[in-house]
Amino acid sequence: MRVKNKKTIMLLVVAGCVLLGCWLWLSLRTVEIVAVHEDGNHASVLVKAFPVTDKGKVNWWLKNKDMLRDKYDIPKPSSSGNFTIIFWDFGDGYKEEGKYDRRCFDNMKTKENCIEKNAVFAVRQYHDDDVIFATYEGRYSLNKSGDIIKIKRE
Known part of the structure; x- marks a missing residue:
């Protein structure tokens, strides 16, 4: 019986190490900005390897918002101060419109100007x-004093 228990323990340790390794790999990838498409005060940023967790996404924004302004000139608030930036998973790249409910970009004059609608952060x-952050898991507010507060859904 002891041999069986040792094998089970070893199997669990190996599985845990594999999961930890995968998590570290996902957490440490560098975000790649593939393209930025703008429409007034609205911007779509196509990304690869975006952070997985809500905290990682918000922290990435806080660390990179100045770079986005300097390099891509976003956000561009309207006269009333409104802006929206949506980060989309670039996935398999641009595709033809073909399928229902793809996000297409009219500023591209090619047939392949759409992506699958997989928003990862807004x-x-x-x-x-x-400032409001929206993720798949929740919504957060960044107030004027720099505090990030999770918004409770009713």
Whole structure:
């Protein structure tokens, strides 16, 4: 019986190490910005290897918002202070419209100007108010004093 227990323990340790290794690999990848498409105060940023966790996404934004402004000139708030930036997983790249509900970019004059709608993160601001972060898991508010607060859904 002891041999069976040792094999089970070893199997669990190996499985744990594999999972930890995968998690570290996912966490340490460098985000690649493939393209930025703009429409007024709205921007779509196509990315590869975006952080997996909500905290990772928000921290990536806080660390890279100045780079996005300097390199891509986003966000471009409207006269009332509104802006939206949506980060889309670039996935398998540009495709033809073909399938229902793809996100297409009219500024591209090719047949392959659409992506699968897989938004991974959004940043919004309304009327110079708090910045709102939206992820698959939840919504967060960045207030003027720099505090990040999870918004409870009702």
